[in-house]
Amino acid sequence: MPEQKLSSGASIAIIGAGIVGVASACALQRNGYEVTVYDPDPPGEGGPSRANAGHVAASDIHPLSTPGIQWKALKMLTNPNAPLKIPVRDALAQIPWFWRFWQTSRGSRFETATRALSYLSRYAFNDIHKMLEFAGLSNMLVNKGGVFLYDTEQSFFASRAVWAKKSAAGFESEEIDAKRIAYDVPSINDKFRHGVHSYGWGQVQDPLDLVRELARSAQSNGVVFIQNRVNGLSEGKHSVTLETDEGGKLHDAVIVAAGVGSVQFAKSCGDFLPIAAERGYNLTIQDPGVELDLPLVFADRGIVATQVTSGLRIGGWAEYARPDRPANQNYYKSIARISQELFPGLNMSNTNYWMGNRPSLPDSVPVISRSRHTHRVYYNCGHGHYGLSFSATSARLLCELIVGDRDLSKHRPYSIDRFI
Numbered sequence: 491m492p493e494q495k496l497s498s499g500a501s502i503a504i505i506g507a508g509i510v511g512v513a514s515a516c517a518l519q520r521n522g523y524e525v526t527v528y529d530p531d532p533p534g535e536g537g538p539s540r541a542n543a544g545h546v547a548a549s550d551i552h553p554l555s556t557p558g559i560q561w562k563a564l565k566m567l568t569n570p571n572a573p574l575k576i577p578v579r580d581a582l583a584q585i586p587w588f589w590r591f592w593q594t595s596r597g598s599r600f601e602t603a604t605r606a607l608s609y610l611s612r613y614a615f616n617d618i619h620k621m622l623e624f625a626g627l628s629n630m631l632v633n634k635g636g637v638f639l640y641d642t643e644q645s646f647f648a649s650r651a652v653w654a655k656k657s658a659a660g661f662e663s664e665e666i667d668a669k670r671i672a673y674d675v676p677s678i679n680d681k682f683r684h685g686v687h688s689y690g691w692g693q694v695q696d697p698l699d700l701v702r703e704l705a706r707s708a709q710s711n712g713v714v715f716i717q718n719r720v721n722g723l724s725e726g727k728h729s730v731t732l733e734t735d736e737g738g739k740l741h742d743a744v745i746v747a748a749g750v751g752s753v754q755f756a757k758s759c760g761d762f763l764p765i766a767a768e769r770g771y772n773l774t775i776q777d778p779g780v781e782l783d784l785p786l787v788f789a790d791r792g793i794v795a796t797q798v799t800s801g802l803r804i805g806g807w808a809e810y811a812r813p814d815r816p817a818n819q820n821y822y823k824s825i826a827r828i829s830q831e832l833f834p835g836l837n838m839s840n841t842n843y844w845m846g847n848r849p850s851l852p853d854s855v856p857v858i859s860r861s862r863h864t865h866r867v868y869y870n871c872g873h874g875h876y877g878l879s880f881s882a883t884s885a886r887l888l889c890e891l892i893v894g895d896r897d898l899s900k901h902r903p904y905s906i907d908r909f910i
């Protein structure tokens with residue numbers, strides 16, 4: 491398929507007003523395009539962009555599927571407190587996805603995914619900062635680093651090899667001892683005696699406020715938000731038509747940024763996009779009685795904690811299940827119990843419970859790509875654990891692709907072609 495530039499002023503539709511869709515809208519608008527965003531929900535409210543942990547994970551350079559993952563996964567599946575869950579009724583349908591996931595952990599595939607994630611991590615902070623600065627929202631980004639805490643000396647020592655690799659790739663960190671942990675995180679259980687301060691890490695003040703405010707800024711610059719579901723799309727010779735409840739809408743091109751909902755559009759375009767719903771659970775506690783100055787990662791538990799505007803947010807985990815299944819109430823109970831163990835002074839009397847579908851690809855690398863078969867369709871989706879972190883960098887890469895950047899080698903690692 492010949493490369494084709496979209497000239498300035500072209501009309502581009504975005505399906506999905508999550509953080510990735512809204513960041514894409516901001517970037518495309520700044521590049522001179524007429525942008526319209528479709529979503530049945532208000533910006534940020536339709537998916538996990540609503541209540542994620544708010545971390546800017548700018549040193550997570552490895553895919554989730556690390557060498558030896560199959561043994562770790564088997565161990566986790568037999569432990570009710572471990573972060574990995576695959577309900578039996580959904581297990582069979584997940585086998586092809588997990589096969590690809592496992593393949594990522596092996597040889598050159600792991601290195602390829604690491605290189606792709608390293609690029610996104612390296613630019614994550616600067617690109618978010620620029621995006622927010624342009625919108626007059628730079629105060630929403632906090633860059634004090636983040637603290638990784640280990641339950642045991644053994645897991646801490648085992649993590650050293652990973653931190654050394656990150657350091658070699660330019661992501662600096664520092665080991666911290668019990669005294670420093672007590673100083674930096676006074677509310678934490680004093681059983682945590684080993685940690686790492688990652689300087690590249692950061693957080694936003696509140697993920698939902700961020701999407702809302704970015705959307706407001708984009709709107710004031712001319713981006714149109716239409717609160718409507720897109721039911722399908724079809725390509726004509728000179729345009730693409732989106733089918734909505736209010737009839738067909740014509741645009742020069744469309745960006746699919748619909749989180750787990752992106753799969754249906756890819757299918758209709760003849761593309762294979764293996765996004766699974768990786769469901770995460772968290773609690774947001776108002777008046778928790780403890781304060782956090784830094785975002786925390788409990789590395790052995792698949793749990794993170796962040797002080798956001800709406801409260802102290804604690805959660806994580808990964809449940810691979812159909813996206814329309816109701817949340818598992820037992821997981822909330824387990825995370826509540828674990829939260830109290832992590833923060834002994836925690837007051838949980840005013841707690842909101844939430845579950846969201848991470849749009850996860852088996853190699854943890856998002857798809858930022860033109861469709862293989864449908865000329866006017868592009869994808870920016872599948873960000874899994876890192877949608878907020880990599881939103882601005884993905885939006886920049888997408889723009890470069892659309893504007894017709896010659897250096898396509900930069901985009902290759904994010905191409906949808908890798909799943910052929």
Ligand SMILES: Cc1cc2nc3c(=O)[nH]c(=O)nc-3n(C[C@H](O)[C@H](O)[C@H](O)COP(=O)(O)OP(=O)(O)OC[C@H]3O[C@@H](n4cnc5c(N)ncnc54)[C@H](O)[C@@H]3O)c2cc1C
Nearest residue numbers: 506508510536537539542543545720749751770877878879
């Ligand atoms: C518990 C948890 C914690 C997390 N913590 C972090 C974190 O700290 N840092 C981080 O970087 N990431 C984190 N994530 C991941 C992050 O939330 C996601 O990667 C990110 O929100 C994905 O954004 P998105 O815009 O691609 O998708 P979504 O947020 O799902 O947005 C997609 C939008 O598309 C819309 N849509 C779907 N179908 C259609 C349709 N047919 N027509 C129109 N619109 C449609 C939906 O309504 C939705 O609004 C976390 C996720 C979870 C679950």
